[in-house]
Amino acid sequence: MFTNTHTLRNMFFATAAALLIASVSTGCKKDDKEPDTPKAENLSPKFDAGFAAALQAEKIVKDAKYITADEIASVKLIDVSGSKSVQGELTSLKGIELFKSLTTLKCSYNKIQKLDLTSNTDLVELDCEFNEKLNEIKVSGLTKLESLSFGHCSHLKQIDLSSCVALKRLSFPDSGLDKLDVSMCPNLYYIDAYNNFLEYIDISKNTKVTTLSVLGNPGSGDEHDRIFTIYVWSGFDANFPPAGFTQEREWSHQTADVQLVYKVK
Template identity: 30%
Template sequence: MKKLILIFILFIGVDSINAQNVEFYDSNFKAYLVGNSEINTNGDNEIQISEAEAFTGTIDCNSRNITSLKGIENFKNITELICYSNNFNDLNLFYNEKLKKINCNGSGIQYIQISQCLELTELLCGNNGLTFIDTSNNLALKTLYCSFNQFLNNLDLTHNPNLEQFYTAETAIVSLDLTQNKSLKLLDIGGTQISNIDLSQNVDLNEFYCGATQLSNLDVSKNVNLKILQVFDNALISTLDVSKNTALTYLSVGNNGITNLDVSKNLLLKTLFCGDNKIKYLDISKNTSLVQFSCWGNKLTTLDLSKNSDLTFIRVSDNELETLNLKNGTNNLISFFQSTNNPKLTCIQVDNPAASENYPDWQKDTTATYSTDCGLSVSDIHKSELIIYPNPVKDVINFSDELSNIIISDFSGKIIKQNYYSISDINVSNLPKGNYIITGISKSGNKISKKFIKL
C-alpha cells in the first residue's frame, strides 16, 4: 500500500512539473527560445511559464522555418516580436498586451489578432495572405505596413488618429478613408485599384506614392508639406497642379497623360521625372537645385537647361526637340546625358564641344552636333524663300537663287569652306559627315543662313 502511494505521489509531482512548462507545437520555435539565455535562465531544455512571463524583451525568431508560434501567449510581457520570413497561417497575440512592435512580414499569415495590443505603435505584416486587419483598438499605432497582401480588400483606419506611416501597395483595396489620420506623414497606395482619394485633411503629409493606380485626378493643394510625390503609371491623369507644393524635392509623374506641367513654384526640386507624357513645353529655369531630370518621350520642341548647374542626370530622348541648351557652366558634372531620337535637333549648346564628344555616357543622334553657341547658326537667318536642296546632302547643294560670298562653317563657328563668286550650287562632297551652316548674300543683298546635314 505504501508503495502505491509513493508511485502516485511521484506521478503527481512529474505531472505538476510538466504543467509548469510552456507547450510548443513547433520544435524550431522551442529550440530558439531554449537557446536564448535571457529567456531560458535556468539553462534546462524547457521554457517554464515563469521564465516566459518574466521576460520583457524582444523575441526575434525570423527566418527559422517556424510553422506555429503556439506558446507565444505565455510571453505576456514582451515588447517586440520579430518573426518575419517563417511559415505559419495565423498569429494570435491576444495575450501579448505589452507589445509595441510586430514584424511578421512574409510569413504566410492569413489571420492576425492584435485587439488587445493597446500599446502597439508599429505593425509590419506585408507580403502575407491577409484579407482583413482589425486595428480598431490600436489607437497608439504609428506605422502600418501591409503592402503585398494581394487579397487584402478591407481596412478601416478611422480609429488610428496617431498613424504616421501607412503602406498598402499592391493590395486589393479600392477605397480609403483617411480623414481621421491627420498625423499621416507617409502614404503608399501604389499598385492598388483606388480611383479616388481625399487628402484634404492630411496637411502633414511629407511623402505620397500612388504609382500604377486607377486615379483619374489628384488634388494635393492642401498638402503643402509634401516633399516626395510619386504619381507614375496613372494613364487617366491628364493634369496635375503642384503650385501649392513648394516644399517638393522629388516629383515623379512619368507615364501619364499629362499635357502641361508647371514647376515654376517648386524651387527646392532636386529630382523631376516626367517621361512618357504629352508635354509640349516645360520651363525649369527656376528649378536651379535640380540634380536629376528625365523628360523623355514627350512632345518638347525646345528646352533650356542653362540655369540648372547642379544637374548630373539628363534624359530627353524621344521628343521633338529643335533646340537644346545644356550650356550651364558645369557640364563636367553631368554623368549621364541622352537626347537620342530627336531628328530635328541638329545643334546642342554645351560648355565644351570637344569634351562633350568624349564624355562616356553622353548619347545623341549622329545628326546632332555640340556647339558653344547654337544661336550663331540662326541669329542672322533672313526670312526669305531661298531653298537649298537636297538636304541632307551627299555631293552638291543647289540653291533656288544665286548666292555670293558663301561661307560654310561648323556649329562651333569654324570656317570650313568659302566661295566669293555668285553661284547657284556648291560641291560639298569632300566635307566630313556632320552638321553645317551655309551663309551667303542673295541678289537682293540680304544675308542668308541655312543649316544642312552632310551625309
C-alpha cells in the same frame, strides 16, 4: 551466580537504552528534514515544438522540453526571424500567449499561417513580414501597439485595427489587403500600402499622416478606367499633399489606368 545475573541485567538495560536513544535520534532527524521543493510546472506542452526549439536557440529559454513560468515572465523581446537568404521554418507561434511582458516580436521570413497576439497586451512592436502563408493576424486589445509591419503577406486580406489606438507606423507593401479601416488610429503618421488590393483609403481621422504610399492599388471602376480615392480631412490641400504622399496621380493596374483623387470626408 548473583553477580552474573546482575551483570547480564545491566547489559540488557544498557543495550535497550542505547537502542531507544538511537531510535529517538533517528526520529528527530526525519522530523527535522526540510520538505522537498515542488518542481515547477513544465509549460513545454503548451508550445509549438518548433517555436520552443527556436526560443532555446535564441537562449530565451534553457530547455525547449522544460519551460517554466519564471524564465519567461520577464521576457520583453523575441526575435525568431529568418532572413532573405535563410528562410525560417516556423509554422506556428503557439505558446506566445504566455509571454505577458512581451513588448517586441519579430518573426519575419517564416511560414506562419496565423498569429493570435490578443494575450500580449504589452506589445509595442510587431514585425511579421515575409510570411507568405499568413492569412490571419489578431491584434485586438493591443492598445500599446505603435509599430506594425506585415509586408509581403499575400494571403492576408483584412486586419482589425480598432483596438490599436496608439499605432503610429503601419507597413504592409505587396500584401493582399482589400479593405483597411484606420479610423481608430489617430496617432498614425506613416502608412505604406503599396501594391495591395485596396479600392480606396480613408485617412480623414488621421490628421498626423505625413507618409502615405498607395501606388499599385487597383482602385474601383471598370477594366480600363479606375479611380483610387484618398478620403482626407477638412483643410487638406489636395494640390500640395505632403512630400511623403504618393506623388503619382496615375498608374497602371493590370489592363486598367488608375487615377488618384482626393476627397474631403
